[in-house]
Amino acid sequence: MKIKVGTVILSAGAGTRMNMDLPKPLAPFLGKRLIDFPLAESLKMMNQLGSNSFVGLVTGHGKEHVEKYVNENYKDVDLKYAFQKEQLGTAHALRCYFDQIKEAKSCEYTLVLCADTPLIESESLHKLYKELEDNDLDGVAATFHEENPTGYGRIIRSVDCGFHIVEEKDANEEQRKISEVNSGMYVLKTSFILEHLYSIDSENQAGEFYLTDLFKDDYKVKPLLFSEKSSFAGVNNLEQLEKSEITMRKRILITLREMGVRFVDSRHTYVDSQNIGKGTFIHPNVSIDHLSVIGENVTLEPGCIIINSKIENGVTVKAYSHLEEVVLHSNCSVGPYARLRPGTDIGSESKIGNFVEIKKSKLDRGVKVSHLSYVGDAEIGEETNIGCGFITCNYDGANKHKTIIGKNSFIGSDSQMVAPISVGDNCFVASGSTITQSMNDGSFAVSRTKQVTKEGLAKRFLKSK
Ligand code: UD1
Ligand code: MG
Numbered sequence: 001m002k003i004k005v006g007t008v009i010l011s012a013g014a015g016t017r018m019n020m021d022l023p024k025p026l027a028p029f030l031g032k033r034l035i036d037f038p039l040a041e042s043l044k045m046m047n048q049l050g051s052n053s054f055v056g057l058v059t060g061h062g063k064e065h066v067e068k069y070v071n072e073n074y075k076d077v078d079l080k081y082a083f084q085k086e087q088l089g090t091a092h093a094l095r096c097y098f099d100q101i102k103e104a105k106s107c108e109y110t111l112v113l114c115a116d117t118p119l120i121e122s123e124s125l126h127k128l129y130k131e132l133e134d135n136d137l138d139g140v141a142a143t144f145h146e147e148n149p150t151g152y153g154r155i156i157r158s159v160d161c162g163f164h165i166v167e168e169k170d171a172n173e174e175q176r177k178i179s180e181v182n183s184g185m186y187v188l189k190t191s192f193i194l195e196h197l198y199s200i201d202s203e204n205q206a207g208e209f210y211l212t213d214l215f216k217d218d219y220k221v222k223p224l225l226f227s228e229k230s231s232f233a234g235v236n237n238l239e240q241l242e243k244s245e246i247t248m249r250k251r252i253l254i255t256l257r258e259m260g261v262r263f264v265d266s267r268h269t270y271v272d273s274q275n276i277g278k279g280t281f282i283h284p285n286v287s288i289d290h291l292s293v294i295g296e297n298v299t300l301e302p303g304c305i306i307i308n309s310k311i312e313n314g315v316t317v318k319a320y321s322h323l324e325e326v327v328l329h330s331n332c333s334v335g336p337y338a339r340l341r342p343g344t345d346i347g348s349e350s351k352i353g354n355f356v357e358i359k360k361s362k363l364d365r366g367v368k369v370s371h372l373s374y375v376g377d378a379e380i381g382e383e384t385n386i387g388c389g390f391i392t393c394n395y396d397g398a399n400k401h402k403t404i405i406g407k408n409s410f411i412g413s414d415s416q417m418v419a420p421i422s423v424g425d426n427c428f429v430a431s432g433s434t435i436t437q438s439m440n441d442g443s444f445a446v447s448r449t450k451q452v453t454k455e456g457l458a459k460r461f462l463k464s465k
Pocket of ligand 1: 010011012013014024058060084086087088089090092093114115116117151152153154165167181182183184209210211212233234235236
């Protein structure tokens with residue numbers, strides 16, 4: 001069976017204008033990488049088209065890193081790679097694709113995308129494809145109007161049918177004023193590409209083989225103007241990267257609002273996750289990364305940072321709390337100013353108060369650690385109350401050790417437990433105790449020096465001050 005559509009994502013460029021140590025496809029974008037976005041949309045389109053299509057990547061600069069990242073993150077997808085050793089231009093990159101990927105030439109259509117246009121949506125790809133099929137054209141390029149078109153190829157429409165593209169560097173003053181620009185996204189008949197691709201030369205200011213030279217005034221090609229310009233923004237420098245991220249976040253916010261998520265002022269909220277439940281209320285300066293999953297009716301107060309965490313329904317995270325790789329079960333409350341580190345699992349109805357740090361610990365239902373404590377490598381049973389200023393001494397300078405505390409126990413303020421140690425259910429530890437020996441269920445422990453009181457002696461010390 002003839003393959004209908006081959007998609008190629010051009011990702012070999014060095015991205016020098018980004019001024020980054022990473023290859024451009026791996027530039028961080030909304031917690032992921034730039035390449036993830038055009039790749040996800042083309043895979044979406046591929047799924048809609050059925051098994052009759054595939055996606056190929058042309059890699060070059062930082063090839064090993066780009067391919068390693070893609071292979072690790074798209075294990076179930078059969079992606080094809082072509083290598084462009086020298087970055088001689090976009091037409092040269094496409095030649096590498098056809099020369100190295102054997103299925104490429106046999107596709108009826110070829111969809112060309114750039115790795116640096118993260119905002120594209122599969123709907124636009126479909127529109128482009130439909131335009132080509134319906135009008136039996138040889139090629140269609142997606143275009144849009146840009147007030148500040150600097151850096152983009154300008155669209156020069158011919159009076160009758162075709163069009164051509166002039167790159168910024170080659171454009172004269174009049175052409176530079178044109179605001180209709182090339183998105184770098186095309187659908188073309190493969191036979192048309194193969195007929196013209198290899199005769200493209202590098203006679204231009206950049207000395208590169210421009211893919212844009214595929215379009216000529218007397219060819220059966222058409223620019224398809226999209227009104228939604230933000231979908232095609234190219235990312236060539238850090239300003240464009242930031243602007244595109246802001247646009248993408250706005251899209252996420254709109255979807256979340258439609259799903260019933262409420263924001264105090266979304267202009268100052270940084271939400272990359274799309275998994276947030278109805279009735280959740282998000283205050284300013286909250287950051288949520290794309291891996292986090294937040295349930296319904298959760299309140300996230302100002303300044304909370306939530307990284308790769310799962311928060312169940314009805315939880316309140318009070319102001320300025322920092323959560324990383326944490327699970328919060330339903331209706332618990334955390335903060336203000338709590339720091340929950342990786343491996344923390346807080347049971348439902350539990351309460352973690354201000355200036356509490358918890359690491360790699362499991363707290364069951366209804367546990368209270370209300371003030372100024374450090375809990376590390378611990379397990380705490382349900383309904384146990386931990387007093388103010390409690391510390392697990394979990395590190396002996398070489399190794400970490402566990403602290404296990406049973407349920408319904410009361411651990412007095414300013415006490416420490418020197419791990420490894422285990423305290424049973426229904427225990428009572430008097431405040432100020434340093435517990436070094438394990439305790440059976442129902443025990444009481446106090447470990448502090450006896451108080452010495454000398455009547456009237458205070459004045460001696462007060463005077464000396
Ligand atoms: C390109 C278009 C321009 C368009 C713009 C849209 C050309 C000549 N110009 O310019 O008309 O307005 O995109 O964003 O095509 N790449 C390779 N190998 C190379 C060179 C580039 O794989 O040798 C890849 C890059 O990694 C990138 C894409 O092709 O993903 C586009 O290259 P870039 O250098 O960003 O081209 P622009 O100057 O943005
Ligand atoms: Mg570009």
